[in-house]
Amino acid sequence: MIKLNKGHAPPILQQKSAEWTRTVMDKLAGGEEPTKADKGRYAHPEIKAALVAETHGKCAYCESKVRHIAHGDIEHVVPKSVVPARWFDWDNLTLSCDICNGRKSDFHGDHDTFIDPYAVDPEQHFWIVGETVFPRPGCDAAALTERLLGLNRAELVERRSERLKGLMKLLEVIERTVDPNLKGILQADFAEEAAEDKEYAALAREVMRMAHAKLGHAAHQLA
Numbered sequence: 001m002i003k004l005n006k007g008h009a010p011p012i013l014q015q016k017s018a019e020w021t022r023t024v025m026d027k028l029a030g031g032e033e034p035t036k037a038d039k040g041r042y043a044h045p046e047i048k049a050a051l052v053a054e055t056h057g058k059c060a061y062c063e064s065k066v067r068h069i070a071h072g073d074i075e076h077v078v079p080k081s082v083v084p085a086r087w088f089d090w091d092n093l094t095l096s097c098d099i100c101n102g103r104k105s106d107f108h109g110d111h112d113t114f115i116d117p118y119a120v121d122p123e124q125h126f127w128i129v130g131e132t133v134f135p136r137p138g139c140d141a142a143a144l145t146e147r148l149l150g151l152n153r154a155e156l157v158e159r160r161s162e163r164l165k166g167l168m169k170l171l172e173v174i175e176r177t178v179d180p181n182l183k184g185i186l187q188a189d190f191a192e193e194a195a196e197d198k199e200y201a202a203l204a205r206e207v208m209r210m211a212h213a214k215l216g217h218a219a220h221q222l223a
Helices: 011-029 045-055 098-104 140-149 154-176 180-192 201-222
Strands: 073-076 093-096 126-129 132-135
Touching (some): 093 098, 126 201, 154 180, 180 201
Antiparallel strands (some): 073 093, 126 132
């Protein structure tokens, strides 16, 4: 999980969110079930496209490239069933994979029980050792979030393991490369692997921090 920044609300939501919210809230207040059309307006293509753009087509929680294999679910950070007033609130919408979305379900937590990647920097609350995500010591919210979402479910561990192997191979090539120009190109390629649009960027950033620490230690020993 990495920090996400909220983009501008798409025009359709700026124009219609108040009206759509009022329709749902009025029907609920009157004991009437909103129609499927009433409830599903947040899935408008313009809204979905904006969410895909701001998450780079990744699940906001597990960082899997959702769009490679599925359309991706529009996720309400604060469940719409719990707080209907936020049904069409742009700041409450993101993109997730169906598994994270299903596991989170109607869970309604605060910052003491759930890591919201828009509100805090997840890299300050989780650390990654190998292909496994761990809560940082004393961070109950990270521990609860990892359990709730299953951030170490077998499929994710397998995908992160493959990603880790690729990163380590690239590091090995960089270390063996003598030509300074080629080494510089490879180092730039490695740095690019930690960009926010890359799958499992948090893992790549942790590998990069470890590599820099190792190089710094080696340079200190040679000094």
